[in-house]
Amino acid sequence: MRKAKIYYNKSLAGILTETNEGDYTFKYDENYINLHPNQFITFSMPVRKEPYIDNRLFPFFEGLIPEGWLLDIASKNWKINTNDRMGLLLVCCTNCIGAVSVEPLTEQENE
Numbered sequence: 001m002r003k004a005k006i007y008y009n010k011s012l013a014g015i016l017t018e019t020n021e022g023d024y025t026f027k028y029d030e031n032y033i034n035l036h037p038n039q040f041i042t043f044s045m046p047v048r049k050e051p052y053i054d055n056r057l058f059p060f061f062e063g064l065i066p067e068g069w070l071l072d073i074a075s076k077n078w079k080i081n082t083n084d085r086m087g088l089l090l091v092c093c094t095n096c097i098g099a100v101s102v103e104p105l106t107e108q109e110n111e
Contacts, residue, residue, distance in 0.1 A: 002086050003105040008032075008041050015105070016061065018086040026058060027051035041100055057085045064093045064100065 004016045006026070013036075014028040028047050040046045042060040052058065065088045066074055074080070080087045093102040 002090065004086075004090055005103045005105060006041065007101045007103065008036075008039065009099045011036065013041055013100075016058075016089075016102070018057075023053065023055050024057055024086075025051045025053050026061075057089070061085075061089055061093075061102075064096055064102070065089055066092055 001020050002018045006013045006016050011032060012029050013032050014026055017025045017027075019025070026045065028049070030049075033047055033049060037047050044060060045052055045058065056062075062085060065071070065085060071082060071088070074088060074092050075082050078087075078091045080091065082088070089102055090104045094104075095101065
């Protein structure tokens with residue numbers, strides 16, 4: 001299982017999880033829900049207490065991953081298969097242009 005902290009304007013917005021079965025969940029952080037109830041990360045995922053669940057990486061996060069020649073460079077440099085979308089998100093999207101950034105959760109934080 002791999003997890004990432006999702007930040008919006010440097011505030012922890014929530015946790016994105018890829019399960020061992022290959023499903024994905026995104027859950028907004030409780031503090032974020034209370035402080036920013038109307039500041040969603042994308043229109044398709046408004047702020048709510050219930051997690052979002054899908055068997056594919058959510059389109060918003062998919063859109064953060066590089067494409068074309070930049071994807072080829074990232075894949076070769078980090079030795080990540082281009083089909084490993086969560087892996088690419090974790091290594092390529094820590095310093096995204098815009099308000100959203102992705103930070104891998106360490107094993108200690110996962111516990």
